[in-house]
Amino acid sequence: MRQLLLWSNLLLFLGIASCGPAVSDSPKDLPVRLRVPQGFPSLDFPPDNQPTQARIELGRRLFYHTDLSMDGKTNCGTCHVQSSAFTDGRTIAQGAHGQSGRRNTPTLANLGWSPYLMAEGGVPSLELQALAPLHEPSEMGINMMDAVARINAHEDLRALNRLAYGRDSLDPFTITRALAAFQRTMISGDSKYDQFKAGVSNLTDLERKGMELFFSKRLQCSECHSEPFFTDYGFYNVGLYTTYPDPGLERKTHLKADSGNFKTPTLRNIAVTAPYMHDGSLNTLEDVIAFYDSGGKGHHQQDKRIRELHLSQEEKEALVAFLHTLTDWNFLQNKTLSPWDE
Amino acid sequence: MVGCKDENTVEEKPEDTATSGTLTLGMGAKWGNEDFVVEQVYFDTYGNRIRVDKFMSYISEIHLVRADGSEVLLKDFYLADFENDVNLNYTVPSGNYVGLKLGLGVPAAYNKHEDPAQYPSSHPLSVAGSQGMFWYWNTGYIFTKFEGKIDTTGTPGAELLDSFLFHIGDDPYYRELSFTGLNLNVAPNSPASLQLNIFVDQILAPASGTSIDLATNAVTHTSELDVLATSFFDNYAAAIAVE
Numbered sequence: 247m248r249q250l251l252l253w254s255n256l257l258l259f260l261g262i263a264s265c266g267p268a269v270s271d272s273p274k275d276l277p278v279r280l281r282v283p284q285g286f287p288s289l290d291f292p293p294d295n296q297p298t299q300a301r302i303e304l305g306r307r308l309f310y311h312t313d314l315s316m317d318g319k320t321n322c323g324t325c326h327v328q329s330s331a332f333t334d335g336r337t338i339a340q341g342a343h344g345q346s347g348r349r350n351t352p353t354l355a356n357l358g359w360s361p362y363l364m365a366e367g368g369v370p371s372l373e374l375q376a377l378a379p380l381h382e383p384s385e386m387g388i389n390m391m392d393a394v395a396r397i398n399a400h401e402d403l404r405a406l407n408r409l410a411y412g413r414d415s416l417d418p419f420t421i422t423r424a425l426a427a428f429q430r431t432m433i434s435g436d437s438k439y440d441q442f443k444a445g446v447s448n449l450t451d452l453e454r455k456g457m458e459l460f461f462s463k464r465l466q467c468s469e470c471h472s473e474p475f476f477t478d479y480g481f482y483n484v485g486l487y488t489t490y491p492d493p494g495l496e497r498k499t500h501l502k503a504d505s506g507n508f509k510t511p512t513l514r515n516i517a518v519t520a521p522y523m524h525d526g527s528l529n530t531l532e533d534v535i536a537f538y539d540s541g542g543k544g545h546h547q548q549d550k551r552i553r554e555l556h557l558s559q560e561e562k563e564a565l566v567a568f569l570h571t572l573t574d575w576n577f578l579q580n581k582t583l584s585p586w587d588e
Numbered sequence: 589m590v591g592c593k594d595e596n597t598v599e600e601k602p603e604d605t606a607t608s609g610t611l612t613l614g615m616g617a618k619w620g621n622e623d624f625v626v627e628q629v630y631f632d633t634y635g636n637r638i639r640v641d642k643f644m645s646y647i648s649e650i651h652l653v654r655a656d657g658s659e660v661l662l663k664d665f666y667l668a669d670f671e672n673d674v675n676l677n678y679t680v681p682s683g684n685y686v687g688l689k690l691g692l693g694v695p696a697a698y699n700k701h702e703d704p705a706q707y708p709s710s711h712p713l714s715v716a717g718s719q720g721m722f723w724y725w726n727t728g729y730i731f732t733k734f735e736g737k738i739d740t741t742g743t744p745g746a747e748l749l750d751s752f753l754f755h756i757g758d759d760p761y762y763r764e765l766s767f768t769g770l771n772l773n774v775a776p777n778s779p780a781s782l783q784l785n786i787f788v789d790q791i792l793a794p795a796s797g798t799s800i801d802l803a804t805n806a807v808t809h810t811s812e813l814d815v816l817a818t819s820f821f822d823n824y825a826a827a828i829a830v831e
Binding site for chain 2: 390
């Protein structure tokens with residue numbers, strides 16, 4: 247079966263290679279202006295990867311293409327599931343990239359604004375990040391080149407690639423550019439909370455109480471989970487453990503002082519991205535609030551703001567209710583972010 | 589794609605043959621006086637039986653140096669796999685050369701913020717060309733990989749049960765080496781040659797410096813003030829000789 251598949255791909259590949267000059271009617275790629283939600287800063291793009299229709303569409307197809315994976319069964323969307331704000335509901339991603347098999351799959355919302363990626367912030371751009379999942383830690387480049395060959399067997403992708411980047415075949419450059427272009431369109435800024443701020447929606451009393459607590463001096467949640475992305479992109483030790491099995495930022499800086507420091511995660515769509523924390527060790531938002539209320543485990547480098555909060559039952563419920571208002575239902579259903587119809 | 593050329597031979601920069609000559613730069617690993625063989629079992633100075641399964645390293649900015657200090661670039665980036673000895677052939681301007689300079693690792697300007705995807709696949713810093721010598725979770729090249737198995741009991745014939753792994757990278761580990769006192773004459777029709785030898789045994793047991801006992805110091809992925817990574821790289825830099 248596998249053999250057969252390989253052969254048919256190869257034949258297809260040869261068929262294309264022999265059909266002469268590729269683009270006959272030379273259609274044009276069109277620039278795209280992404281809608282930036284109110285209150286978000288403007289979105290910058292790398293000079294070599296300005297957003298266009300073909301780039302974004304190519305990226306979308308690649309994101310959901312199993313031929314990009316080593317086993318031919320998975321794709322980015324296997325772990326980054328749209329209906330869960332591009333997370334997978336698992337404690338630890340299975341066979342994941344990055345801290346392979348050790349970390350919870352993070353949401354991919356609003357990454358175009360993120361100054362760096364991964365839990366230790368070691369990757370400076372979405373373009374570079376896209377290389378990570380395409381590699382096995384052991385024999386990386388070689389495997390990526392296999393994937394590249396498989397992907398190039400698809401004439402629809404090659405046509406999009408020509409249009410998008412003016413190159414006849416897909417290569418690591420165009421693949422990573424396209425994946426990044428698509429991921430920059432994953433913009434989420436239309437939650438109930440955003441609508442409330444825009445004056446077009448109301449919050450319940452409980453939600454409002456939770457909001458006030460969240461932004462209060464007493465709780466200080468918003469000092470790290472700051473607007474508009476509900477993250478300051480800083481690195482903190484929240485005292486999840488007294489000894490962290492995953493060193494977090496220390497892995498990158500090699501400084502003991504950074505042990506257990508993780509990038510503040512965004513809280514947008516937090517109600518649909520359970521389980522929580524870098525290792526998925528907290529199952530529900532109630533658990534997260536209970537954790538913060540308890541003041542952490544008391545790691546010697548724990549951030550000072552994580553301390554006993556003495557929350558009442560109602561205050562806990564209010565916080566959870568507020569966190570639920572950060573869900574952007576349109577983002578979870580937006581067809582332009584879903585697998586394309588074949 | 590590299591066609592059917594001898595993979596161990598790299599031809600570079602054809603130049604005016606009237607004013608230039610060929611230089612062969614050989615590169616090989618040694619264990620004592622012998623050629624070093626990957627996957628062969630050796631005794632180290634601690635009595636461990638060790639087998640190196642992989643020894644790869646970036647060597648950058650290889651230059652010939654003239655007496656007046658001027659330099660001729662031979663190769664900007666080269667990913668050496670010490671499984672095979674190689675001969676790199678270059679055409680260089682005629683003249684006398686007194687030195688060879690090279691860097692171990694990838695220089696900072698090309699290391700952490702460069703995108704491997706920007707290079708064509710034939711380039712040693714590209715996605716394919718880097719052959720796994722890149723950290724994708726924290727962008728940057730792995731300068732050197734030294735991996736294998738060890739039997740700490742030193743019993744001939746016993747299985748090598750434990751592993752050692754040195755993945756060393758990051759800007760502070762980049763080492764610039766300069767070999768002086770050479771007398772290399774390059775002229776048309778008289779091929780010249782240089783041999784770069786890496787003494788693997790001396791990386792573990794240097795003449796001066798810190799010896800590495802793989803029984804107790806077996807793994808580093810490089811960290812700051814990483815004593816093991818520093819010892820390894822210092823020893824490695826000292827274990828290279830040019831003839």
